[in-house]
Amino acid sequence: MDSTRTRIDPAEADLSDPLRSFRDRFELPEGVIYLDGNSLGALPKSVRQRVLNTIDKEWGVGLIRSWNTADWVHLPQRVGARIARILGAGEETVVAADSTSINLFKVLSAALDLNPGRSKIVSERENFPTDLYIAAGVAKQIGKGHRLVLSDGPGDIRGLLDEDVAVLMLTHVNYRTGYRHDMAALTRAAHDKGILVIWDLAHTAGAMPIDLAGADADFAIGCGYKYLNGGPGAPAFLYVNPRHHGGFRQPLSGWFGHRSPFDFDSSYAPSDNIEQYLCGTPPVLGMVAMDEAMALWDDVDMAAIRTKSIALCDLFIQEVSTFAEKFALGLVTPREPELRGSQVSYACENGYAIMQALIARGVIGDFRAPDIIRFGMTPLYLSFAEVERAAAILKDILETRAWEAPEFHVRGAVT
Amino acid sequence: MDSTRTRIDPAEADLSDPLRSFRDRFELPEGVIYLDGNSLGALPKSVRQRVLNTIDKEWGVGLIRSWNTADWVHLPQRVGARIARILGAGEETVVAADSTSINLFKVLSAALDLNPGRSKIVSERENFPTDLYIAAGVAKQIGKGHRLVLSDGPGDIRGLLDEDVAVLMLTHVNYRTGYRHDMAALTRAAHDKGILVIWDLAHTAGAMPIDLAGADADFAIGCGYKYLNGGPGAPAFLYVNPRHHGGFRQPLSGWFGHRSPFDFDSSYAPSDNIEQYLCGTPPVLGMVAMDEAMALWDDVDMAAIRTKSIALCDLFIQEVSTFAEKFALGLVTPREPELRGSQVSYACENGYAIMQALIARGVIGDFRAPDIIRFGMTPLYLSFAEVERAAAILKDILETRAWEAPEFHVRGAVT
Numbered sequence: 121m122d123s124t125r126t127r128i129d130p131a132e133a134d135l136s137d138p139l140r141s142f143r144d145r146f147e148l149p150e151g152v153i154y155l156d157g158n159s160l161g162a163l164p165k166s167v168r169q170r171v172l173n174t175i176d177k178e179w180g181v182g183l184i185r186s187w188n189t190a191d192w193v194h195l196p197q198r199v200g201a202r203i204a205r206i207l208g209a210g211e212e213t214v215v216a217a218d219s220t221s222i223n224l225f226k227v228l229s230a231a232l233d234l235n236p237g238r239s240k241i242v243s244e245r246e247n248f249p250t251d252l253y254i255a256a257g258v259a260k261q262i263g264k265g266h267r268l269v270l271s272d273g274p275g276d277i278r279g280l281l282d283e284d285v286a287v288l289m290l291t292h293v294n295y296r297t298g299y300r301h302d303m304a305a306l307t308r309a310a311h312d313k314g315i316l317v318i319w320d321l322a323h324t325a326g327a328m329p330i331d332l333a334g335a336d337a338d339f340a341i342g343c344g345y346k347y348l349n350g351g352p353g354a355p356a357f358l359y360v361n362p363r364h365h366g367g368f369r370q371p372l373s374g375w376f377g378h379r380s381p382f383d384f385d386s387s388y389a390p391s392d393n394i395e396q397y398l399c400g401t402p403p404v405l406g407m408v409a410m411d412e413a414m415a416l417w418d419d420v421d422m423a424a425i426r427t428k429s430i431a432l433c434d435l436f437i438q439e440v441s442t443f444a445e446k447f448a449l450g451l452v453t454p455r456e457p458e459l460r461g462s463q464v465s466y467a468c469e470n471g472y473a474i475m476q477a478l479i480a481r482g483v484i485g486d487f488r489a490p491d492i493i494r495f496g497m498t499p500l501y502l503s504f505a506e507v508e509r510a511a512a513i514l515k516d517i518l519e520t521r522a523w524e525a526p527e528f529h530v531r532g533a534v535t
Numbered sequence: 536m537d538s539t540r541t542r543i544d545p546a547e548a549d550l551s552d553p554l555r556s557f558r559d560r561f562e563l564p565e566g567v568i569y570l571d572g573n574s575l576g577a578l579p580k581s582v583r584q585r586v587l588n589t590i591d592k593e594w595g596v597g598l599i600r601s602w603n604t605a606d607w608v609h610l611p612q613r614v615g616a617r618i619a620r621i622l623g624a625g626e627e628t629v630v631a632a633d634s635t636s637i638n639l640f641k642v643l644s645a646a647l648d649l650n651p652g653r654s655k656i657v658s659e660r661e662n663f664p665t666d667l668y669i670a671a672g673v674a675k676q677i678g679k680g681h682r683l684v685l686s687d688g689p690g691d692i693r694g695l696l697d698e699d700v701a702v703l704m705l706t707h708v709n710y711r712t713g714y715r716h717d718m719a720a721l722t723r724a725a726h727d728k729g730i731l732v733i734w735d736l737a738h739t740a741g742a743m744p745i746d747l748a749g750a751d752a753d754f755a756i757g758c759g760y761k762y763l764n765g766g767p768g769a770p771a772f773l774y775v776n777p778r779h780h781g782g783f784r785q786p787l788s789g790w791f792g793h794r795s796p797f798d799f800d801s802s803y804a805p806s807d808n809i810e811q812y813l814c815g816t817p818p819v820l821g822m823v824a825m826d827e828a829m830a831l832w833d834d835v836d837m838a839a840i841r842t843k844s845i846a847l848c849d850l851f852i853q854e855v856s857t858f859a860e861k862f863a864l865g866l867v868t869p870r871e872p873e874l875r876g877s878q879v880s881y882a883c884e885n886g887y888a889i890m891q892a893l894i895a896r897g898v899i900g901d902f903r904a905p906d907i908i909r910f911g912m913t914p915l916y917l918s919f920a921e922v923e924r925a926a927a928i929l930k931d932i933l934e935t936r937a938w939e940a941p942e943f944h945v946r947g948a949v950t
Contacts, residue, residue, distance in 0.1 A: 147595040156599045163595040168587070171820065175586060179767055180562040180578040183899060184571045192767055219815025221789030222637060229676060245801050250790035250815065253803035257788035261644060261676050270801070345816070352594055352607055352819035373672035374636030375665035384904055386660050386685070388668035400634025400665065401760070404767035405586065405820040484598060489799055 128435045130504035138424050142500040145416060146349075153506045153513075155485040158295075158323055158463050158496030161349030161413070170412040171405060179404075195407040196355075196376070196398055202414035203348070203357045206422055207321065207340065208331035213362060216355045216410060217398050220322060220343045222372065223358040224254045224289075226397050227339035230360070230369035231287045231316040232262060238286035242277065242315075245270040248295045251320055255289065274299055278309055285315045292330075293323035293461030296488045298453035300324075300461050304335040311336065322346060325357070327429060327462035327498075329422035332359055339364070347462070347498060348417075350410035358397055366392045374399035420500070428499035429462040432507050436464045436495060439511030447518040452492065465494045476528035477517045483510045543850045545919035553839050557915040560831060561764075568921045568928075570900040573710075573738055573878050573911030576764030576828070585827040586820060594819075610822040611770075611791070611813055617829035618763070618772045621837055622736065622755065623746035628777060631770040631825060632813050635737060635758045637787065638773040639669045639704075641812050642754035645775070645784035646702045646731040647677060653701035657692065657730075660685040663710045666735055670704065689714055693724055700730045707745075708738035708876030711903045713868035715739075715876050719750040726751065737761060740772070742844060742877035742913075744837035747774055754779070762877070762913060763832075765825035773812055781807045789814035835915070843914035844877040847922050851879045851910060854926030862933040867907065880909045891943035892932045898925045 134140065147163040148154060154162055178186040187193050199216035207214065217223065228241070241255050252268065259266040266286070271277045274294075281288065288310040293300045303319060310317045318339040324330055326347025332340055338361050344354030368390045375381040376398035379389045390396040433453070440449060450467040454460045468474065468491060475487040485495040495510070517523055549555065562578040563569060569577055593601040602608050614631035622629065632638065643656070656670050667683065674681040681701070686692045689709075696703065703725040708715045718734060725732045733754040739745055741762025747755055753776050759769030783805045790796040791813035794804045805811040848868070855864060864881040883889065883906060890902040900910040910925065932938055 147591075149596045149598070152598070154598060160594075160599040160602075162598065163590065168590050171586060171590060172583070175578065175583050175766075175824075176562075179575075181564045183564070183567070183569060183577065184575045184901065185894070185899070186767070187575075218633065218637065219789065219818075221815035222633065222787060225787055247801075249793070249796075249799050249801055252801050253788045253790060253793060256803045257786035260783065260788075261786035263677065263679070343816075351590075352601070353816045353822070355818070356815070368675065371672035371676035372637060372640055373668045373675075374634065375668060378664070378668060381664075382904075384664050386662075386664055386667050388671045400636035400771070401758075401768045403634075403770070403818050403821045405824055406818045407768070409590075409820055479600070484600070486599065489797075 126434060128431055128438060128504065130435060130508040133431060133435070133504040137428060137504070138421070139428055139499055140503070143503065146501045148501060151482045153483045153510045154501070155483065155495040155497070155510060157498035157501070158346050159486055160345055160352055161347060161498065162501050164349050164413050164416050167351065167409050167412045171409055174405060174408045192402070192404050195404065195411060196402050197395070199355065199407060199411045199414055200357060202411070202417065203325065206330070206417055207325060207359060208329065208333055209359050210333055210362065212394055214357055214359045215394050215397055216344065216357050216407065217402065218356060220320070220341055220356040221250045221254050223341040223356050224251055224318070224320065225258060226370040226372050227318055227341060227358055227360065228255060228258045228287060228289060229371050230364065231318060231339060232258065232266065233369050234364060235286040235316050238284050239265055240267050240269045240285040241287045241289055242269050242271070242280045242285050243289045244274070244277070245272055246294055246296065247291050248320065248322065251289065251291060274301060277306065281310055281313050281315055283313055285313065287316050287318060289318040291320040291322060293327070295323055296465060296492050296494070298460045298463040298465050300459055303337065307335045307337055323461050323463070326417070328426045337361065344410050349413040351406065351413065353406065354410045355403060355406050360394055360397060365394060370397055372399040376400060376402065425499045429497055430457040432497040432499065432502060432504065433460065433462065433464050435504055435507050436497070436511055439508055440466070440514065443515045443518065462498070463494055463496045465492050467491045468493060470523055472531070473523040473528040474517060477523040477525070478514060480528070481513050481517065483513050541849065543846055543853060543919065545850060545923040548846060548850070548919040552843060552919070553836070554843055554914055555918070558918065561916045563916060566897045568898045568925045570898060570910040570912070570925060572913035572916070573761050574901055575760055575767055576762060576913065577916055579764050579828050579831050582766065582824050582827045586824055589820060589823045607817070607819050610819065610826060611817050612810070614770065614822060614826045614829055615772060617826070617832065618740065621745070621832055622740060622774060623744065623748050624774050625748055625777065627809055629772055629774045630809050630812055631759065631772050631822065632817065633771060635735070635756055635771040636665045636669050638756040638771050639666055639733070639735065640673060641785040641787050642733055642756060642773055642775065643670060643673045643702060643704060644786050645779065646733060646754060647673065647681065648784050649779060650701040650731050653699050654680055655682050655684045655700040656702045656704055657684050657686070657695045657700050658704045659689070659692070660687055661709055661711065662706050663735065663737065666704065666706060689716060692721065696725055696728050696730055698728055700728065702731050702733060704733045706735040706737060708742070710738055711880060711907050711909065713875045713878040713880050715874055718752065722750045722752055738876050738878070741832070743841045752776065759825050764828040766821065766828065768821065769825045770818060770821050775809055775812060780809060785812055787814040791815060791817065840914045844912055845872040847912035847914065847917060847919065848875065848877065848879050850919055850922050851912070851926055854923055855881070855929065858930045858933065877913070878909055878911045880907050882906045883908060885938055887946070888938040888943040889932060892938040892940070893929060895943070896928050896932065898928050
């Protein structure tokens with residue numbers, strides 16, 4: 121980075137931040153700088169009352185009637201419509217449902233069904249593992265010898281796209297490095313070979329504008345609990361391009377995907393629209409929390425999100441660059457904004473202990489094995505001053521070797 | 536029923552009810568007699584504070600740290616252990632996860648994988664439809680020509696069990712009629728032919744004692760939001776007999792089913808225990824509500840549940856029998872307690888409108904197409920006086936033809 125040209129002044133940046141009012145719409149604990157919104161988004165203040173209302177009035181008083189009177193039955197579609205808006209997806213192309221893993225199972229099964237006679241599923245070795253695990257499960261169950269072919273780096277993907285590839289399945293922004301693929305270009309390259317494309321938007325949705333329709337993506341999935349702030353284990357989402365609606369495409373054919381679920385027919389007749397991708401009874405408590413969290417996005421300018429996200433990342437890189445070499449912190453996130461998402465990651469020795477020391481000082485990021493410390497930049501509730509301060513605390517921890525304390529070397533189940 | 540011998544006096548029955556104190560542990564609206572706990576269980580009072588604590592403290596303050604500090608990560612196992620206790624299932628054989636439909640997909644896939652070379656899945660035409668839909672989805676994806684063979688009535692099932700049947704998949708208590716299968720006998724009959732058995736306990740769990748281990752069931756699934764009172768769309772559960780643990784058996788192979796999910800390996804290595812049946816990130820809000828609802832069962836004597844359930848059903852049948860013939864209400868639930876679950880259903884003309892008229896008078900049951908009115912008997916929060924009163928209101932509605940009012944003929948999405 122050319123520091124003389126792009127140097128960011130945190131105080132000035134905070135003053136001119138068009139998103140600064142959103143901070144007040146989140147609960148954030150005193151003394152914490154939260155750089156892990158890419159793992160679990162912070163709590164939108166209005167969620168508490170919304171969930172209470174659902175418990176006290178809808179469940180407690182309305183009881184079974186609330187499936188109609190509170191329209192619980194259409195929560196997957198209503199939440200999906202709110203998500204669609206920030207994905208650049210058309211109406212009735214997105215539903216909220218199940219988990220990201222289960223939604224991938226659905227769309228990968230559908231994609232393979234739509235593209236028969238081809239044997240390969242291409243992805244990346246560095247994809248988020250559950251995506252690769254799900255592909256293994258789908259391939260095993262179909263039992264026709266589909267093979268998962270993994271690229272060793274983002275640059276190798278195009279070379280793997282041939283006429284025997286059925287599906288290209290990629291996570292848009294890498295969970296460890298923050299590297300971002302060119303969605304439109306890769307989708308085009310795949311389509312040129314007759315390959316269907318699935319995008320995992322776990323680290324994209326809510327972090328930047330997306331144009332699923334413009335990129336002509338076939339399918340997308342993603343997660344409600346990161347940048348969308350839907351709460352721990354929030355319902356996930358899935359997108360299906362309208363040209364792939366219809367037919368009996370996905371095998372998790374539960375009653376909510378039936379054309380007329382409340383007719384209680386004994387034969388499955390799939391809905392001919394996005395609703396086919398629903399399966400069982402929706403998890404209402406999680407759905408209303410997610411709906412409330414998504415309501416906040418109705419007021420958000422996604423271009424401003426991206427501008428601030430880039431600046432937050434640039435500021436962190438700028439500050440850490442003053443001591444990175446001395447402490448052997450290797451920036452693994454691309455410096456070029458167009459090649460990254462909304463996080464900054466460094467490879468370093470003792471990363472686990474360094475992150476524990478940061479957390480003890482109130483700077484919450486996370487560690488990803490084997491050697492990555494990861495800092496998520498969430499434009500809705502982070503200030504530039506906090507990001508500057510986080511870098512200063514990191515510097516102090518490295519200079520004082522605070523991370524050597526034994527308590528920072530004890531491993532938890534989740535890091 | 537021999538009314539001179541078994542006549543139940545509601546006032547006496549309430550006085551001697553050993554479960555009567557549980558009523559105070561539920562929120563129930565004034566003026567409502569709730570006979571639909573077999574569709575959505577009532578709200579346990581302690582759930583409100585538990586969910587609030589999870590929102591305010593665990594999510595709002597603890598943020599990502601709560602996966603460890605609040606042990607969110609093991610909620611599926613902890614809730615599963617509580618459910619196991621009332622299913623007569625051993626330790627580490629049950630997890631709470633996903634929806635009933637999705638859990639059926641997992642265990643049916645596993646069962647077919649364990650019993651190769653056989654082509655039939657036997658079930659009932661009158662099974663809850665989503666179970667049949669899921670079987671269609673599994674069979675379609677496996678693509679080896681598995682056929683769903685449906686019995687026309689409970690008496691026909693044994694005749695369908697031959698050496699070409701891979702799996703017998705039954706719902707223990709029928710959702711419309713309340714008919715209950717003999718779990719132990721049918722499991723034995725199936726095993727004698729080398730058939731694996733899956734029991735859907737949606738209308739059983741929380742309604743009566745079960746002995747899954749004693750019956751030697753292979754798999755079971757069920758629902759958290761009926762008699763278990765876990766809330767709308769609560770996480771479902773699944774049981775896998777320990778002899779079927781191990782191997783790569785179920786295809787929804789998400790990261791929570793991996794042997795070491797937080798190692799972020801790119802290859803799927805399934806857990807060799809019940810955890811393999813987990814898939815994605817657990818839905819924490821729904822899980823803590825379910826956990827709190829299940830905590831109540833730690834204090835419940837399941838034998839007392841069954842005794843009261845039988846008596847509540849007997850009382851309702853006794854009261855309705857005084858006017859059933861006059862208004863052509865046909866009892867479709869068996870009179871013999873050993874042949875039924877914890878509901879009473881009648882077939883009748885104008886059932887939908889009659890049920891709407893009941894609901895307008897505060898008696899909440901439900902209607903199941905084409906002609907069933909259904910009354911669920913939940914021993915934890917129903918009194919005998921309420922059941923007597925519900926029958927009296929039904930009689931009044933039929934005598935006054937109150938159900939003829941036009942507003943009772945308008946159909947909602949869910950009935």
